[in-house]
Amino acid sequence: CMQPIRKRCDGKALERRVARLYKSLGKNMVKSNIMLRDSNGHRSEIDVRYGLIFRRYIECKDYSDNVPLEMVAKFKAVLELNNIPLSHGIFITTSDFTPRARQIGIRTINGKELSALERYAKKRRNIINWVKMVIVAALSLVIYLKMTYPELLKPVETALYPFLEPYNMLISKFVEPPYSYLVHHGTPFVNYAKRKTGEAIQFIKEQKN
Secondary structure (H helix, E strand, O other): OOOOOOEOOOOHHHHHHHHHHHHHOOOOOOEEEEEEEOOOOOEEEEEEEEOOOOOEEEEEEOEOOOEOHHHHHHHHHHHHHOOOOHHHEEEEEOOOEOHHHHOOOOEEEOHHHHHHHHHHHHHHHHHHHHHHHHHHHHHHHHHHHHHHOHHHHHHHHHHOHHHHHHHHHHHHHHHHHHHHHHHHHOOHHHHHHHHHHHHHHHHHHHHHO
């Protein structure tokens, strides 16, 4: 007879962990504990779902033993009864799967693969945050120069006027008001941008002399 599968916990912690993972991967509409109703009126609960048009349905199992074929097959049946393509199903566990459980058309992610995805998501999030910081810093510096030393940007604006005109309107409407707010509230970032800009201008003046 089959040995009972040992759970590590009630599974809610893993569900939250998986939901956080897919949010950090940039997936939209990430929701937990979704109820499905098939054509026979039977209800089934999906642990995590994400996506608006191309949705993915995730089953989470925090087990200490390997997940057997029967467990994955049960999730497969739920998808089929609700007319969900098997390619849209994902089964995630903190342990591993038996060999046969990986061969029935459902994407499976074991504990090691889950940790690798989390490391990738963290690296992706750090890169996105860095890119955002660079964009904001560059934009802040340009606006500060435009507001404080417009003569420095005037030759560039004159040469690129046809291209800059729509951006100037956007800057005036959407960027300068919040920038003015930041300047008046003395945030460290703006102070840093102002300091670096001042150093650059001083260097230019020294070179001219």
